[in-house]
Amino acid sequence: MIWLTWRQHRRQALWTAVALAVLAAVLVPTGLSMRSSFEDSGLGACLRALGDAEFVGGEGCESLSQRFANQYGSTAFLAVLFVLLPVVAGLFLGAPLVAREVENGTHRLVWTQGISRRRWMLTKFGLVGAVALVLSVGYALGASWWLGPLAANGLGRFRYLIFDVQGVAPIGYTLFAVALGILAGTLTRRVLPAMGLSLAAFIAVRALVELLARPVFLPAKTLSYAIESPVMANRFAGSWVYQEGVRNGAGTLVLSDARVGCGPNAGADPEGTARCTAHFAQEGFGPGPYTNWQEYQPADRFWTFQAIETGLFLALTALLITLAIRRVRRIS
């Protein structure tokens, strides 16, 4: 059975290897150059010194960070490509697994030999699942490595899309996509409709979890500090900021998506601070005191969120595989 699985899928395995080699040929050089300029410019050391402190005073690493972001910021869009890789595995490894057999009628050949259908399923699903697991672990490690400097440089690994391609979540997504492909194949019994169905379902489930479920995995925290404060929230800490802005003394959000630093480090002299605050009052923002405010998930919850997200998708995977096994039993 293992021989048969290998013989049937060796061409797929070859193409997967070729695709990965091409991907690596693009990512390894860009990753290396990004990392070396990250370290050589001193940005790496600066950010490490900052750590994940909640507040930072002074200039921080802003100018170094800005320079790095100008150079490499746009490459972060490659992360969008990473996000699609799990569903590609689902479409090409999962969807044809049962659907191609049924479409060609070969299930009647293989299921009437001397092994049980259960054994056929266990071997096939198991081997393809194992391959998907290895691929996704490699993918998660590679993407984490490649995105590391960009994430550290204020993009934050907690953010949408960046969160999705590193840690353990990609493993959950990939196995889920493969299981979805298999189940779709048992439902449509044709390869192309199965691919379409699993693509649509994958996007739907991922979007639902990402936009509706993930933000409420844990209650968000809030952070408030006076705009005259000498320190500012550390934007390199890697926390996931839902909302931020400036509130007036009555608690109304008067500026959104903004933070204001009137502290002694920002305004050069002590009068500067007073002028800064006074200016605020004149602009009609209501009564003081003004505070910077943010609603966020702190950076140290990253792995908790990864675990919850991965667990959710692994549970879905188990459910889909159970359903697929039931469906396969009824195919003739």
Add this chain to the structure above:
Amino acid sequence: MTEVALHAEGLGKRFGRTWALQDCSLELPAGRIAALVGPNGAGKSTLLHLAVGLLRPDTGWARVFGRDPRHDRDALADIGFVAQDTPLYPDFTATELITMGARLNRRGWDAGIARDRLTRIGIPLDKPVGRLSGGQRAQVALALALAKRPRLLLLDEPVAALDPLARHEFMQALMGAVGEYGTTVLLSSHLLADLERVCDHLVLLHTSHVRLTGPVDELLAEHVRLIGPRLPDGAAVPGVAEVIRASHTERQSTLLVRTDGPVDESRWTVHDITLEDLVLAHLGASAGATPSEVAA
């Protein structure tokens, strides 16, 4: 008493609300070559799939040499199955398919049977089977089924897609093999002509029911065509158990009947019938039948 190769009792399968096969009871003695005949959609494939354990029955049961093909793996080892359109992995060579058989059948697999047969009829072993002709693919599928050394060989319309020459060659190969190994065969076709010469047992399915089953010689012996003077409507004929088909002209009646005793030969001229006549009469007797399909 001879062993029963395939035994079904009250066997039924439903897809949604439609019964594909209903209340099917039959006994196929070992050593027979049985024709499973019926128009398209009569339930032939369903019956074969139930017999090989691809389907789970909704009612009744099927046993192959006394074992449940759905749950007993040894039963599966006894059955060779050639599915409709003889599906094979098109990118596999015949040699690879034989290797696959060896991997999937730990017990009883005889690669030599398959390899020798294919070599003898000149089928290349190292060419992907997807590039062989339909007739050659059917031969490969048959060789694979035979290499299992099955006691019961089930074939689902194996020749339906073949041209007449390939059809003839396939049937010849099948009969040769069956003679050699003494395998019991159940072979479905909607083309009766393919089966008439070679089969000694008949299972006739129509609208998901078994219409007729039994040894061909017995069936032919008890069915005759009677030609005689016009029979009044509803009149019984002594010695006739069932009138299967009747046609009347003004002065003459032609009846195809199943007899259960001597017929008055002074009144009727008695003609023997062929298997094809018998099948057509039975299919024609049912409402909505299209005998032409069977005869085609």
